[in-house]
Amino acid sequence: MKPLVRNVFSVLFPALLAFTAHAADQAKPATAAPGATAAPPPAIHQSSPPFLAVVNGTVISAAEFDAASSEAVRQKFYHGKPPEGAVEQLMRDTANALIDRVLLVEEVKRQGLKPDSQSVDKKIAEYEQRYASSPRWKQERDSILPKLRERLEQDDLLAGLEARVRKIPPPTEDKILAYYKKHPEKFTEPEKMRLSVILLAVDPSAPTSAWQAAETEAGSLRLRLTEGGADFAELARLHSAHESASNGGDLGYLHRGMLPDGIQEKIDDMKPGDLSPPTRILQGFSLFRYESLQPPKHHELATVRPRASELVAREQADEAWSKFLGQLRKKAKIELNVQRYPALAQKPSKAP
Template sequence: MRLAVLCVVFGLMSAPLVADEELAADLFAVVNGEEISQQTYDLFLHVGKRQRFYHGDIPEAEAAAFRREVAQRLIDRALLQAVVRERRIMPDPAQVKAQLASFEARYESRPHWQAEREGFLAELLPQAEARSQLEQLEAQVRQVGVLNEADVKAYYEANPEKFTTPERVRVSLILLGVEPWAKALQWQAAVDEAQRLIKQLQQGGDFGEMARLHSSDESAQQGGDLGYVHQGMLAEEAQQVVDALRPGELSAPVRLLKGVAIFRVEERVAPVLNPFEDVAERARALYARELSDEKWQKFIEKIRSSAEVRVRDPLLMPVNNK
């Protein structure tokens, strides 16, 4: 049986999808004439699943995209290894030695390790050498050089959000604890109690004292004082409530995972753009990293643009071929 094979030349000179002779059943792809076995793809997929997904099980909704992502990584790896050969980059002995030592430290306590050590390390040696070569290639491509002060300052001025201390809000909390699985009557009782406490507070009651007496949160010992918080520190439903409060204002009862809460905002400190002089080194580091990432991405796009790739299974054809 003949299968349709997707043939693509990546980038601007991409060839149309055409029917071609079926690749051998044991092949995943052919990249610039270099064969990649299906076994290699399956191994990459297995390792990738274990690294990203709990218990190595891919959620059904993500399965197709993840398989294509692994396919793209494997194709890119073949393209990068070809560049390594062209540039005659040799493995760095120190890097290889460190990788093998790291592996040995991880597994030396396992039974039979000493008996199987030589065999394992012999199998790992080519992988460690290849990794060293690819790391050196990436380091070469990512080199940015010395950045002048004017460019760094221009980057700072173009990206003020990266150098702004965000708004800080000082918040106090009374949490009436309720188990998540409690019955509706228990939750309603906590809401009623919260409303009673709010009335007392509105009549001049001391928030700190009430927190010490009634709150189940660990902040009770500090009179409910949570200190200064910023976006992301509170649960979403709590954050929405706090965002709407003015300093000194009490919230209505808020149902959270662990109970019913009363919040009070004590103070709001406005966002502040830090002076360039105070963040110059951070700006330089961020700008250099962005330039480095841009150089690497352009390099990947360039080697893809001149590559001829045939993939046996159309479902594994990477979507982003730029």
């Protein structure tokens, strides 16, 4: 748990510092931050003004955008290298989210909404408890708390506004039926295969000789199954290191996507009753037996009506929210700093 706390804490302070920079920029006249309408040569980037956008006179600072986009990239692509163009698209999404936030904060003020003070106090108390033993929290607490409260109050107001916009009447039977017919794949249970496995475990760091021995043993077990008439379940109970061994190696019904890459391809070439050759996986060598196949099953509306109704309601709520954001955008004056962030000029900025 400690590493998780440190990660959360490391994210909190950059976010609060960025929020502080954003608040400071809001106090400056918008005219002090010149914008651009076209992407210039890269040489200009270093001297361009430090802001992302001016939204109805409110400045979104470069510090806030840089912190938000960096965190978004870290969260989404922590597992490896991002695909080509993915970072630029994420930057555009992040920019849109920050712009929408400014517009929504303005709308909250226009409607005169008030935050739930008890809810905000409770969240602040949670922060106090979580970081009570942190020297950095003790040192910077007094300067952070006012900004943290302001941010949490905004979050509470925006969540309340979104909930109100998304609160729409339940879908009619006609719309539920139309959705059901239009999206049959959402109400179809995918094809499933029932598999059994015998795993001969090998430590990933074991020498080659250990892997060769496991492969030889797997081959011997396969011969006992194919030519000696041995019982798969019994051999699994005796030899398998997999957790399914006590159940005779039965893995139950699995659908596509549940098996690791490399194994699924081998299973695709098999049919019910087939036994795989010795197959190397991360944990060792294994034998798979394809027990049976359960074809796709499309459910009648009467069976899935609650799910269909939920999906229609969610779609309608999403449409209502998207329309609401679009209306705010239409009335807004938005100036993007594509001089500093050319990626924002590659696609028109619009509501999600």
